[in-house]
Amino acid sequence: MKSVGHERVSIGGFWGEVRRVSAQASLPNIYRRFSETGLFSALLCRKTDPPSHIFYDSDVGKWLEGAAYLLGEFPNAELSKRVSETVDAILASQLPCGYFNSFYQTYKPDKIFCERTEHELYCAGHLIEAAIALSEYGEGRLLPAMERYADYIYDRFFVKRDAKFVTCGHPEIELALARLYAYTGKEKYLTLAKFFLDERGKRREELYEGRVPIYDQSHLPVREQREAVGHAVRALYLYTAMADVGRIAGDRELLLAASALFRNAVSTKMYITGGMGASYDGECFAGEYELPNEYAYSETCSAIALALFCDRLYLADGADERDDVFERALYNNILAGRSWDGKSFFYTNPLEADVRHVRYAREYGDRRYQPILTRREVFDCSCCPPNLVRFFGRLGDFIYAEEDDTLFVRQYFTSEVRTERLSFKMESELPYGGKVHIRVEGKGKIVLRIPSWCDVMEIEERGAKKRSQAAPRLVFEADGVREFTLDLLPRLRFVYANERVTEDGGRKAVCYGPLVLCAEGVDNGGLLRGLALPEERGSMERQGEYLFFTLPAERIRTGGELYSFHPPVRERTTVKLIPYFLWANRGENDMQIWFL
């Protein structure tokens, strides 16, 4: 099975708007902030004060990649020029041998390929991905340069083996090489990807200060790993590469390990929002079922990495569960990573916010970890903003897949695709409703994934409506033109957490279709704690990008004492919920997902 690549898919509707904002607000805004903070000028390899950072090239790479996906559909002469200039700078600075890393060339030329923990190959990977995307976009100059760089890495790490480390402390090169192989067909890149995967964990390599090998997944050979551990983004980029190389090389053992890691991550360490990596210490996975809400780390990049991992596993085994998880991460954690106007970003994504705690810590000098409660334009470590842009830019890769004469419809985005024998077009209300108007023309088998949140669905075709229990898939043979409306009938549904989950056992969350909902203080007159939800129903109102749900609720009141022998009274009230992805767009605000 293979993806119907984004180059053959056009996207409109909700996700079209997200992409438009990514192109017209995020892309220029990130360019401006990155310029101001010296990320682009660092490519010139001149010393600055303060010095540049080891991962600047990766952020530039992600920005370039995002620009490549978006500028075709949303042209911007100014930004196109910036892309060209950026490529110019990289080409000008690249060493004759093919090596390019602006930090090492400027500050540590004698330490090239000596320091495992300093993101060198991680940066290379992102630049390789950018080069491929730019090549598709029509800026073809970076690709041969990055191929030369990949060849140089191949020579040093695989042929001569004279680099001072074997695997990079931050995975990324592996999946970039698999992609480069897929794009160029050059076997050596697959060989090198496989080499990096297989060497990991076979020996004790240099570690981050104070960290154990688990931190960068080098505690065991990857084929033997079964528990999602350590730095979540590192882990999920690695697993993504395992799934990719496993599929491409037909390596069942690698796929088996990747599937087991998916099972562990998704069954014991995933937030309801698709968030990954609960621990703020080192941005790591915490233990099984350890999913604190207020102090969730749940980095935006790790949810993106989970989505990439889901995508690759789906292409390998076609299991719809991968796309269910993709959808969960996409509509919730990933989308929440960005303000609705596209200009500011969350690095971490808590599932509960208590403004009093954050302000108390600020004023009273309490240095325990506290989440930020408003999105920011840029971070010192600014991986998430350009990662979102390149992810939204590439959304077209994740909607359709094909195998022989079958078209798999994986996500319900308003979009259009043409394959050799078919044209498929859908207009989707998601996430604001469940209706998907579909028009197929041509010949072939169509397989539609029915999302796991859908329990009843309705098909309206030529005036006739038919309602049925949802099956996992809707399958039909197209022959000529068929037009119908599928309604996935999203409704308010309670979700219950496993009783082992640290804070959520005995509580309930509310979902609507793929959306996890949350209450914000601004809509609920302050205190969110002590709200109980007795009934799985409520009314819905749309206002612009907002959906407001009003549900009957009970407010538990104990009468003011800190501890009391008297059972609390329950007062009837209502609670207003919004989609989690829209939280914190109206100022610093309490927020809650899990209710009594």
Place this chain on the structure above:
Amino acid sequence: MKSVGHERVSIGGFWGEVRRVSAQASLPNIYRRFSETGLFSALLCRKTDPPSHIFYDSDVGKWLEGAAYLLGEFPNAELSKRVSETVDAILASQLPCGYFNSFYQTYKPDKIFCERTEHELYCAGHLIEAAIALSEYGEGRLLPAMERYADYIYDRFFVKRDAKFVTCGHPEIELALARLYAYTGKEKYLTLAKFFLDERGKRREELYEGRVPIYDQSHLPVREQREAVGHAVRALYLYTAMADVGRIAGDRELLLAASALFRNAVSTKMYITGGMGASYDGECFAGEYELPNEYAYSETCSAIALALFCDRLYLADGADERDDVFERALYNNILAGRSWDGKSFFYTNPLEADVRHVRYAREYGDRRYQPILTRREVFDCSCCPPNLVRFFGRLGDFIYAEEDDTLFVRQYFTSEVRTERLSFKMESELPYGGKVHIRVEGKGKIVLRIPSWCDVMEIEERGAKKRSQAAPRLVFEADGVREFTLDLLPRLRFVYANERVTEDGGRKAVCYGPLVLCAEGVDNGGLLRGLALPEERGSMERQGEYLFFTLPAERIRTGGELYSFHPPVRERTTVKLIPYFLWANRGENDMQIWFL
């Protein structure tokens, strides 16, 4: 009102046993560990490698104080000799001017009274308290020496004012001076105590690195403080001194501030166990209603400090609520600070333990704060063990108070007291039952506090039983001999937390009399999360020091999925609870107080 001092009270029964173990196990064991770690030899003021620590003198002082209270009742020739030797060492090292601090004299003689944050006056305070206790015990040599030290402090800080700071970063000297005044009658010590109280917060003084003035309660003049903030032990020692000086000096403004701070602490920042200081960062109070269970700091010393604060406020205003809080802290957080055998100690006192989290963090290199789950013999900062010993040693101070011809019975400890006109004797089943057999002889008014957990009580006198709703107090005039049994009828009662409390809103704890109960993994076959308690009843069985309570319970099960649309099923089961003070006496173990 004044306390009937411990010297006039004898204690038996449950607390007699706690005191015996303190004398026969804790006292020698702490001596041994302190000797091994160089606390006693540091008094000789010779440089060592590693060097001694700024707070060693305070730990020695607390050990001496505890020994002074206990060795009279539990004689131990060996330990008496150690006490004499320790006093010898202090006397030998004391400077001619009266100054004594083993750390400063050895390592920083040129910095005496220059560094506000280095515990100099804190150490002095503990040595003054030890000197008073030793004087009562019959070792009278330290008191004049410490008076000379106090005189020197008075001279430097109050008369000449040439010390390089005004108030000490760690309060303690204030309450020690108030006590020294009460013991010696010398006005200058009260003047100095009041001076230190009143100067605090009037100017910006040297701060701990990275800390704000709130940390050591120097953000505002103490009379203006209304919120319990900063380092909890520092705060509560300060408030204790405010109550003490307020009472002694008849300073209503100071008492008003102390009462307001009590109200804030007890109504918004107190654990159900009487624990104080929820934040592990700096051992500080967290925000109002921010009381995490698993990551509670709740230092043993801060619960002791709360008890001292309650005692002083009670003596100032006679409000029984002070003693209710005292009782809560005593039977729960304070008593849990020590293993039942008296040999090992908790510094922090979590209200929930998940062994998996602690082990995961250990193995997987997660450096987020984790509680220790087994008591230890000693700590690097070993303030809690000797603090427990001196506190248990001095328990006799907290049982009775007198005012004119009235005897106030504050706590139901098996004990005997003789005042001028009365002898009062009680044998109490507490905490294992509620019967208190009382025998009074003589003439005078008796006021018995009825604890807040008691709702129905019974009096049996000369064969007749009378049951009644509990009144706040039981008052009678003694004239001749009266003998009766008061039964406070403790029973299993649910306690509900204020809905604002971070983790406990919608949950319930179980108490029996003054005891907070908890479930341990070892009694409940593992998983404690997901246990719901439907009914406020159960059976009780005593085995040695243990009370086992078996309650009907429901176990919530979700069927294994991490998130599910299906409401969890509830399986009937039972849960076995023990007193919280006995937790972690049977190995590393899960523990939980708050249930669904």
